[in-house]
Amino acid sequence: MNALAIASNNNTYSQLLAVPSFGDLEGYARAVNAVPMLTPEQEYHYAMAYRADPNDLKSAHALVVSHLRVVVSIARKYVGYGLPQADLIQEGSIGLMKAVKRFDPAHGVRLVSFAMHWVKAEIHEYVIKNWRMVKIATTKAQRKLFFNLRSMKTGTNLSHDDVQNIALVLKVKPEEVIEMDQRLTGRDIAIDGGMDNDDDSVAMAPITYLADDSNEPTAVLARAQKDKLHSEGLESALEILDERSRTIVQSRWLADDEGKGQTLHDLAGTYGVSAERIRQIEAAALKKMRGFLSEQYAA
Secondary structure, X not given: OOEEEEEOOOOEEEEEXXXXXXXXXXXXXXHHHHOOOOOXXXXXXXXXXXXXXXXXXXXXXXXXXXXXXXXXXXHHHHHHHOOXXXXXXXXXXXXXXXXXXXXXXXXXXXXXXHHHHHHHHHHXXXXXXXXXXXXXXXXXXXXXXXXXXXXXXXXXXXXXXXXXXXXXXXXOOHHHHHHHHHHHHOOOOOOOOOOOOOHHHXXXXXXXXXXXXXXXXXXXXXXXXXXXXXXXXXXXXXXOOOHHHHXXXXXXXXXXXXXXXXXXXXXXXXXXXXXXXXXXXXXXXXXXXXXHHHHHHHO
């Protein structure tokens, strides 16, 4: 995706993005993840500027590019449906651009939260349209299996002997025979529950469990930011300790050797004091660190 189009009611225009083409998906993902997220102030500034002037491509560009990482994160949840990941990302990006066009920062909602609905909606639409067009025979051996499997079966159901014989004759793996048979004999399922809108039908429709919410982008970003704060906070807290106290805490709780820290007696031998004295130093150091971290997070 070398260019993204941002559509308005009156005209359509495109803006080139400074990201790699989809020839290298991992490279694309690294590139969009390297783009920093906008601060709330920056996001508000660009969004208000774009609402005031729909032809302000610079503001639209900033809003879109800074949120492409969210599109990639959401799109990766749908790769199990056999559709090209590049297409999923592209459809999600269209949803992101629709969200940018409609986003109003005055409502007090961040763009990442507002855009998720539009990104998922476009991806869902794409999956639904292509549900029956997923390729099931992508190699020469699989194509041969696809066209000969039904005629080589000895009965309605695929027996163990059938699997072994077909695999041997067509030179494919037994598990490929089983998978192809499951695909050929499986019935189509309405991904959105079809025309039946009763509660049970909706609850069991594939669309309800299509995505994995445990890796919801805003939660992932929040966890990453929290982990970063904790890591930086721990380093700062250790720096306020004297060298001996810092070494004792690190040796006891931050050892890299399979998580096995030194015992009080080990450190007592090292410093030539009693184990009780080491415990007292450790307790004082941890109390000092907790106080420092409490002040930092309170601020």
